[in-house]
Amino acid sequence: MRLRNVSRSRNVVDRRGRGGRAAGGIGGIGLLVVLAIGYFAGIDVTPLLEQAGPSQQSSEPRELTEAEQQAGDFAARVLSTTEGVWAELFPEQVGRSYTPPQLVLFSEVTQSGCGGASGSSGPFYCPADRRAYLDTAFFGFLADRLGAEGDFAAAYVIAHEVAHHVQNELGILGQVQQLRAGASERESNALQVRVELQADCLSGVWAHHVAELLDSGDVEEALNAAHRIGDDYLQARAGRQPNPHTFTHGTSDQRARWFEIGRAAGRVGDCDTFNADRL
Structure with missing residues (x-):
């Protein structure tokens, strides 16, 4: 991705360098592995975190x-x-009009308006608080552990989290939250799948409109990343039989x-996963 002539956003809050993890707990890439398993595969990783002991900043x-x-x-x-x-x-x-989110960069653990980045949180x-959160070490995990290499694969991760902000701006996240509150676990998961697939679609809308910045092979990097973070792939990789209900x-x-x-066309209206007969 050709970003040399793109200016840096001023909506970045960098919390890295404010201190690392104290003794005890899971640190560095170990924490990222655990968080990513929970985030992408739908696995409760709380026991793994508890076994490792408390982690402190x-x-x-x-x-x-x-x-x-x-x-x-x-x-x-x-x-x-x-x-x-x-x-x-x-x-x-x-x-x-559009009001952009802030992007918070952090190392290992952080706090947000939604609580601590632990358990099931990776990039989120x-x-x-209308903020996206990212431990930049996740880029290395994405490439080295999941095989989703390339700068556009990493850019896709950021675009996906921004897409959730777009959904929030449109009122979609609030509506889905209300629906999930009265739904069964199976129904709630199904709604969340549609949220995430819509965010993937909105990431594609973004990709369409930054086509002039893309290098040869960038789209393939994003598609490879999408494949590597599918629920079926990650559950199988974690040694589980893929279970669509989860x-x-x-x-x-x-x-x-x-x-x-x-x-394909860069249109927001094409991303209505909630009324789609086929996902």
Whole structure:
């Protein structure tokens, strides 16, 4: 992805370098592995965290590594592209203005308006404070552990979380939350799948409108990432028999398909997963 001439977004809050993990608990990539398993595969990882003992943030500041600095710069530039795309599309396709989210960069653990980033949280969006949260070490996990390599695979992760903010701006997340409150677990999971697939589609809409920034192979990187974070793939990778009733993000094929639906024409209206007969 060609980002050299893209300015950095000013809506980035960088909490990295404010101290690392104190003694005890799971740290670094170990924590990311556990969180990602829970986030993507729908597995309750609380027992794993409890077995490892409490994890605490140290107040000792530290210098960011060169890799962390590069990851932060990359995230700020990708966020800037989402701001440009959605600021243009909202008046054209939605009929209103767009207010962008803040992106909080953190290391290992953090606090949000939705609580602590632990258990089932990896990269996530919090509707309560309208912020997206990202541990930039997740980029390495995505490439090294899941095989979703490439800068556009990482950009897709950011675009997906911003897409949840778009859903929040449109009032979709609030409506779904009300529906899930009175639903069974199976029905609630099914609704969440449609939320996530819509976010994948909206990520595709973004990809359509940043086509001039893409290098050869970038789209393939995003599609590979979508396949690598499908519920069926991740449950099988975790040694489980894939169980559709427990899916919360959609299958690999569904995630890739809805990304491509959004990318095809770049229209928000094409992303209505809630009224789609086929996911």
